[in-house]
Amino acid sequence: MRIVCLAAYRRLACALVVLAVACLSTAQVHAQPTGLPSMGAASTSDLSPALERALGDLIIAQGRRDPTYLHDAEINQYLNDMGHRLARHAQGPAPFVDVFGVLDSQFNAFALPGGYIGINTGLIVQSETEAELAGVVAHEIGHVTQRHIARGMTQRRQSDYIAMASVAAALLAALAGGVDVAAGIAAFGQAAAIDQQLGYSRDAEREADRVGFHMLTKAGYDPSGLQSMFAKLMNSAQFNMGRGAGNSYFSTHPLSIDRMTDMQNRTKLLPRSEFQSSDAFYYVRARSLVLQTRERDDVARVVDRLQDEGRRSSGAPRSAAWLALSELAMQRGQFADAQRFFGYAQKGVPDSPFLQRQGAALALASGDANRALTLSRQALARWSDQISLVEIQARAMQALGQHAQAARFLAQQVQRWPTQAPVLYQLMAINYSDANEPAAARRAMADYYILTGALPAALAQLQQAREMSQDFHEQSRIDAEIVGVRERIEQERALLRKFGA
Ligand SMILES: [Zn+2]
DSSP, X not given: OHHHHTTSOOTHHHHHHHHHHHHHHHHOTTOOOOSOOOHHHHHHSXXXXXXXXXXXXXXXXXXXXXXXXXXXXXXXXXXXXHHHHHHTTSSXXXXXXXXXXXXXXXXXXXXXXXXXXXXEHHHHHHOSSHHHHHHHHHHHHHHHHTTTTTTTOBSOOHHHHHHHHHHHHHHHHHHHTOSOHHHHHHHHHHHHTTGGGOOBOHHHHHHHHHHHHHHHHHTTXXXXXXXXXXXXXXXXXXXXXXXXXXXXXXXXXXXXXXXXXXXXXXXXXXXXXXXXXXXXXXXHHHHHHXXXXXXXXXXXXXXXXXXXXXXXXXXXXXXXXXXXXXXXXXXXXXXXXXXXHHHHHHTTXXXXXXXXXXXXXXXXHTTOHHHHHHHHHHHHHHOTTOHHHHHHHHHHHXXXXXXXXXXXXXXXXXXXXXXXXXXXXXXXXXXXXXXXXXXXXXXXXXXXXXXXXXXXXXXXXXXXXXXXXOOHHHHHHHHXXXXXXXXXHHHHHHHHHHTTO
16 A cells, blocks of 8 residues: 555565565666556566565565564464455465564555565554455555566656665665674664655556455455545544654645545445454454553553443453453553453453453463463364464463473474464474473474574574484484575575675
């Protein structure tokens, strides 16, 4: 969303623009796009879908170690389910999308190369309905399906691309340093200096609106979600005008009025939607508010807001507010309050994995691991597709010293989610470590690092595992894994060289 995804981007979002530009500098220096470049132009250029995906993998690998990347199974699974539901209705084959939360209270969302889509917690918190949030996700998927990054559909002129390419090179060089998180952040910070100057072209925005609207409608969400999000953005733009450069965009881009009119016209043509926000939306929204709240002053403000909502509203919004308050109290070690708020949250709503996870987490945090295990087992029997419940059950088993059982349980679960939940490998490593199987522990950590993109760290773990192992067959397997990781590191280096880093 031009106004959304490029208004105030920092860190990850900068990488999008910088890399979009880097791609251009390599692939399309002589072909400044005007209007809409054809879809074919991108696929025949240097930036093939496979290369774009490889670049996206590289960026997200760094991004996952950024402190603002949200490592929360509940929220990320919700966002991903929403993304997949929308992407299934894309025209043509469903694109790869991976939607993740970003801990940032600013209203923002962005698409990175390769189908990675970041949604700020601030955007989730400010969504009034699920359809508004889905509208933004659909718009971002629109940028993905239309390959706007690869097609170079940004607003800058060619001379700027070349200038930006040198920034991209600096960014990638810093990222290529690999495990040094601090350097990675510094690199994203440097890129922030140029963030306000770039964006998708107006044509790209319209196209993303159009295909996003199609997906939103076909997936069964209220099609007015996009339009009401636009209205909200424009109001917030007026409200924020002059306060922070990120929002100055709005004052100079009246096109968003055209876009809103366009969405209004499209919505009018459709029958009135019966769509209602799911309960999950309210729980995810309230949880996002709690997770993005760090400062002491903010906590007091958020507590007031949630208590007000808990008293004023009914149904899932009321329950979600109390559940979020319970989470906040638990984080601060106030277990009696956390339990009381949890009791309020359970009243008058159907049971849900969100409630059950909090019940188990609360039991675990207050030292009753037996109860945590019982609750998480019961919940998982009912909602077997919830990674957050798997996580809490494994933690409860570990707290009870049931490491062998936890190891078996986790081994089953990683078969189901081989790549979606890196934390499961971390938990496995703890089991192996406690069971005095140091080589296996290191291999599990290597899997964790591979999934989170820290390849040099993965290599180090595998090398240690190789030295510790006494078993010939295991050594052979580790050797093969080492070769695989080395190849991937080499591929990454080649990619970085290709883009000038
Ligand atoms: Zn956009």
